[in-house]
Amino acid sequence: MNRRLSLFNVTSLVLGFAFLYLPILLLVVYSFNGSRLVTVWGGFSTQWYAALFRNQALMEAAWVTLRIAFLSAGMATVLGTLAALALTRYGRFPGRTLFTGMVYAPMVMPEVITGLSLLLFFVAVDLDRGFWTITLAHTTLTMCFVTVVVQSRLMTFDRSLEEAAMDLGAPPLRTFFAVTLPLIAPSIVAGFLLAFTLSLDDLVIASFNTGPGATTLPIKIYSQVRLGLSPEINAASTILIGLVTLGVISATLISKRSVLRSRRNV
Amino acid sequence: MKERTFTKRLSAALVPAVPYLWLGVFFLVPFLIVLKISLSDTAIAQPPYKPVFEWSDIAAFFSALDLENFELLVEDDLYFRATLSSVRIAALSTVLLLLVGFPIAYGMARAPERHRSLLVALVILPFWTSFLIRIYAWIAILKPEGLLTQGLMSLGAISEPIEILNTEWAVYIGIVYAYLPFMVLPLYATLEKMDDTLLEAALDLGSTPWRSFWTITVPLAMPGIIAGSLLCFIPAVGEFVIPDLLGGSETLMIGRQLWSEFFSNRDWPLASAVAILLLIVLVAPIVIYRDVEARRVETRP
The missing domain is CATH 1.10.3720.10 (MetI-like)
Incomplete structure (x- = not known):
C-alpha cells in the first residue's frame, strides 16, 4: 500500500510540531538570558543556573519531590501491576464493574476533586499532612496509569507461553516470575516511569495534601510564578526538560535494543 | 496438600484484593467524606468544619445534615x-x-x-x-x-x-x-x-x-x-x-x-x-x- 503525504499533511505536521515545541524552545533559550527581564534578550549568560544551585529552598524542594516520586511510583507500580493482572486474568470477579470504574475514573477526574477528597480523608483519619500524605495520594492517582499501561501489554501477549510452562509442571507463582514477568517487564518499566513523571509534575493534589516541611518543586515553582516571571525558573525548567528528554531517549533506545535482541533470539 | 491449595487460593485472591482495597480506601471512601462534609457547617476551628457524623448516633446524624451549602450554591x-x-x-x-x-x-x-x-x-x-x-x-x-x-x-x-x-x-x-x-x-x-x-x-x-x-x-x-x-x-x-x-x-x-x-x-x-x-x-x-x-x-x- 502506497501512502503518499500530501502538501496538506506535511504542512499540518510541521505547524503542529512547531506549536508543540516552540514554547519549550523559547523557554530554554531565555534561561540563558543575561537580563533579568524574561522577555528581553540581554546576551548569553549562565548566571541563572548558578543562582539556582545557590537557592537552598528550591534545592530542598527538588529533593522532597524526588523522594516522593520515587516512593509513590514504586508502590504504584506494584499495585498497578496487580490491578492489571486482576483485570486481565480473573474474568468476572465480584465487583469488577466498580473496580474498572475506580481504575479509569482517577485518570480523568479533575485534580481539584481528587486532591480535596483525599485531604478530607486524611484529616478524618487524623493523619498528619506532609510527606506521607502526598506520597499516598500520588500512589493512588498514578497506579491507575500503571494499570492501563501494563494491562494493554497483558492483553496482547501470547498466553501459550504461560500455558506451556504450566503444562511442564511449573506452579502458577513460578510461571509468573519465570515467564509472565520477564515478558511484561518493559511495560512495567514504562508504567513506573510514567508514574514517576506524573508525581514529579503534580501541583494540585500535592497542594491540597502538603504540610509543614513538605514543599514540592511544583508548589515552589507555582508560588514563584504567581509573583512574576523569573529567569531562575527558566533555568530550573531547562534542567528538568533536559533530564526528561535524556530519560525518554534512553528508555526508547533500551526498549528498541531489547526488541532487536528478542527478535534475534527467536 | 489441602493446606497448600488453601494458601494457593489465598495468594490468588490477593491479586485483585490488594489494589481493590487500596482504591476503595483512597478513592471511594474519600468521596463519601466529601459528600458528608459538604453537608456540614463551617466552624472556625482546625479542621474548619463541624463533624456531622458520629457512628454511634444515626438519628443525630440525620438531624445535623443540612443543605445550607447547597442552598448557598443555588442562591x-x-x-x-x-x-x-x-x-x-x-x-x-x-x-x-x-x-x-x-x-x-x-x-x-x-x-x-x-x-x-x-x-x-x-x-x-x-x-x-x-x-x-x-x-x-x-x-x-x-x-x-x-x-x-x-x-x-x-x-x-x-x-x-x-x-x-x-x-x-x-x-x-x-x-x-x-x-x-x-x-x-x-x-x-x-x-x-x-x-x-x-x-x-x-x-x-x-x-x-x-x-x-x-x-x-x-x-x-x-x-x-x-x-x-x-x-x-x-x-x-x-x-x-x-x-x-x-x-x-x-x-x-x-x-x-x-x-x-x-x-x-x-x-x-x-x-x-x-x-x-x-x-x-x-x-x-x-x-x-x-x-x-x-x-x-x-x-x-
Missing part, C-alpha cells in the same frame, strides 16, 4: 455561572483540539511507516515535561510586551501590543497546547488502522475527497474522536492551573472557585459542595469514558 449565582462557563470553555477547547489535532493525527497516520514511531514519540515527549512549566512558557509568549507581540511587531503585522494574557483566549491556547497529545494519540490510533482501499474505492466511484472524508474517514475515526474528546473535556472542566496562570481574574472556572473557597476562604464545607457540583456535571461523561475505554482495551487484538 449565589456565582457558582452557577462558573459551572456554565467551565463547561463552555471546556467544550469550545475540545472542538479546537479536534480541529488542531485531527490534521496532525492524519498526517502522522499517512507518514511512511518507518517514521511513524518517531512521530508518536515526538507527540508524547512534551507530555513528559512538566505541565506547569509548559503553561509557564506561554506567559512569556502572551504577555503584552511578550514574545508574540515582539515577533508580530517586527514582522509589521501589528503596531500595538495585543492583549491575550489574562483573557479567555489565553485559556483556550493553554488548554489546546497542554491537552494536544491526549487528542492526537487516540485519533492516530484509529486513523492508523484505517484501510486506505476504502478511500480509493470511493474516489474511483467518483466521490470527491471532501465527501469521502466525511462519509468514510470520520465515521471510521469515531472511536478515537470520542475517546480523545472525553479525555480532554472532562479534566478541562475542572482545570485549575491554566485559568489561574493564563486567564486573569476575569475568567470564571469552577475548579478555580473550589481552590479559592478552600485555600483563600478556608470554607471546607462549601469547597466540598462545589466539588459535588462539579462531580454531578461530570458523572455522565466519566461513565461514558470508562465504558469506551474498557471496551477499547478489551477488544484490542
Whole structure:
C-alpha cells in the first residue's frame, strides 16, 4: 500500500510540531538570558543556573519531590501491576464493574476533586499532612496509569507461553516470575516511569495534601510564578526538560535494543 | 496438600484484593467524606468544619445534615455561572483540539511507516515535561510586551501590543497546547488502522475527497474522536492551573472557585459542595469514558 503525504499533511505536521515545541524552545533559550527581564534578550549568560544551585529552598524542594516520586511510583507500580493482572486474568470477579470504574475514573477526574477528597480523608483519619500524605495520594492517582499501561501489554501477549510452562509442571507463582514477568517487564518499566513523571509534575493534589516541611518543586515553582516571571525558573525548567528528554531517549533506545535482541533470539 | 491449595487460593485472591482495597480506601471512601462534609457547617476551628457524623448516633446524624451549602450554591449565582462557563470553555477547547489535532493525527497516520514511531514519540515527549512549566512558557509568549507581540511587531503585522494574557483566549491556547497529545494519540490510533482501499474505492466511484472524508474517514475515526474528546473535556472542566496562570481574574472556572473557597476562604464545607457540583456535571461523561475505554482495551487484538 502506497501512502503518499500530501502538501496538506506535511504542512499540518510541521505547524503542529512547531506549536508543540516552540514554547519549550523559547523557554530554554531565555534561561540563558543575561537580563533579568524574561522577555528581553540581554546576551548569553549562565548566571541563572548558578543562582539556582545557590537557592537552598528550591534545592530542598527538588529533593522532597524526588523522594516522593520515587516512593509513590514504586508502590504504584506494584499495585498497578496487580490491578492489571486482576483485570486481565480473573474474568468476572465480584465487583469488577466498580473496580474498572475506580481504575479509569482517577485518570480523568479533575485534580481539584481528587486532591480535596483525599485531604478530607486524611484529616478524618487524623493523619498528619506532609510527606506521607502526598506520597499516598500520588500512589493512588498514578497506579491507575500503571494499570492501563501494563494491562494493554497483558492483553496482547501470547498466553501459550504461560500455558506451556504450566503444562511442564511449573506452579502458577513460578510461571509468573519465570515467564509472565520477564515478558511484561518493559511495560512495567514504562508504567513506573510514567508514574514517576506524573508525581514529579503534580501541583494540585500535592497542594491540597502538603504540610509543614513538605514543599514540592511544583508548589515552589507555582508560588514563584504567581509573583512574576523569573529567569531562575527558566533555568530550573531547562534542567528538568533536559533530564526528561535524556530519560525518554534512553528508555526508547533500551526498549528498541531489547526488541532487536528478542527478535534475534527467536 | 489441602493446606497448600488453601494458601494457593489465598495468594490468588490477593491479586485483585490488594489494589481493590487500596482504591476503595483512597478513592471511594474519600468521596463519601466529601459528600458528608459538604453537608456540614463551617466552624472556625482546625479542621474548619463541624463533624456531622458520629457512628454511634444515626438519628443525630440525620438531624445535623443540612443543605445550607447547597442552598448557598443555588442562591449565589456565582457558582452557577462558573459551572456554565467551565463547561463552555471546556467544550469550545475540545472542538479546537479536534480541529488542531485531527490534521496532525492524519498526517502522522499517512507518514511512511518507518517514521511513524518517531512521530508518536515526538507527540508524547512534551507530555513528559512538566505541565506547569509548559503553561509557564506561554506567559512569556502572551504577555503584552511578550514574545508574540515582539515577533508580530517586527514582522509589521501589528503596531500595538495585543492583549491575550489574562483573557479567555489565553485559556483556550493553554488548554489546546497542554491537552494536544491526549487528542492526537487516540485519533492516530484509529486513523492508523484505517484501510486506505476504502478511500480509493470511493474516489474511483467518483466521490470527491471532501465527501469521502466525511462519509468514510470520520465515521471510521469515531472511536478515537470520542475517546480523545472525553479525555480532554472532562479534566478541562475542572482545570485549575491554566485559568489561574493564563486567564486573569476575569475568567470564571469552577475548579478555580473550589481552590479559592478552600485555600483563600478556608470554607471546607462549601469547597466540598462545589466539588459535588462539579462531580454531578461530570458523572455522565466519566461513565461514558470508562465504558469506551474498557471496551477499547478489551477488544484490542
